[in-house]
């Protein structure tokens with residue numbers, strides 16, 4: 181993968197729109213003018229509530245859904261002017277476990293490579309199957325594979341034509357912790373070898389941990405697109421947590437004007453503005469309200485908070 185030319189942007193999308201026409205002629209505007217750039221070599225996260233347009237976006241990149249307007253460049257190739265090269269540059273791991281029951285994993289990879297015109301001498305089916313822990317299942321019928329194995333087979337299939345960009349649509353939905361961990365470590369390995377990764381996930385912690393850069397899509401528009409630390413720092417609110425001597429049964433009276441909440445474990449949480457409010461004042465206010473303070477800690481905002489602030493919706 182090292183001999184590949186590398187454009188600055190793996191994906192560049194301008195003015196992308198998609199309007200679906202429903203059964204009764206009703207129109208659904210799934211994408212309403214999306215501009216998005218995915219830098220080459222990054223692990224890029226696409227987050228958004230249900231129905232935000234993430235799958236539509238990915239399916240347009242994959243060539244599975246026809247856009248209504250706008251331009252899409254994949255690995256420098258314009259999707260309209262150079263459909264073959266732009267398609268060859270991207271591999272998509274779909275959300276659904278749609279493996280062909282009568283193909284063995286090896287046959288599935290060979291068929292996929294054949295579809296993209298990869299000559300036999302350049303196919304790496306066995307290597308890919310081994311990397312995904314499917315070597316001993318290479319000749320088993322796909323229908324006999326476990327759910328986790330099918331998921332890994334879909335990743336393998338998406339890699340069969342050696343794409344520069346790998347898209348994973350909700351790759352860890354319904355996946356157990358062990359598979360999730362091994363999937364992510366493989367994704368990191370691919371990224372280290374130069375593959376640009378785009379993933380959608382509802383697991384905000386995961387996006388926070390995995391992604392260099394994150395776009396938040398809401399109602400068919402890009403609500404935010406920033407490097408992960410910058411996105412997090414947009415939120416000025418920190419939280420002071422007071423751990424009382426004995427768990428509180430209710431938030432004490434006398435904390436008027438503070439957005440105090442009681443946590444299920446009996447701790448008291450008090451949001452405050454970084455740099456503007458003094459957390460020690462909050463401690464004094466709590467003490468004055470009768471709270472016996474055993475310990476205090478502060479928390480940074482996480483993506484869930486950013487998400488809430490931007491979209492007003494709570495994520496999954």
Ligand SMILES: Nc1ncnc2c1ncn2[C@@H]1O[C@H](COP(=O)(O)OP(=O)(O)OP(=O)(O)O)[C@@H](O)[C@H]1O
Nearest residue numbers: 200202208210228229230231232233234235236237
């Ligand atoms: N084939 C279709 N025909 C009509 N409407 C569609 C079609 N596919 C998607 N939509 C609508 O387009 C909007 C965006 O859907 P999309 O699946 O892209 O969202 P999403 O962000 O991927 O959601 P999720 O997280 O639930 O997968 C939704 O309102 C959806 O109902």
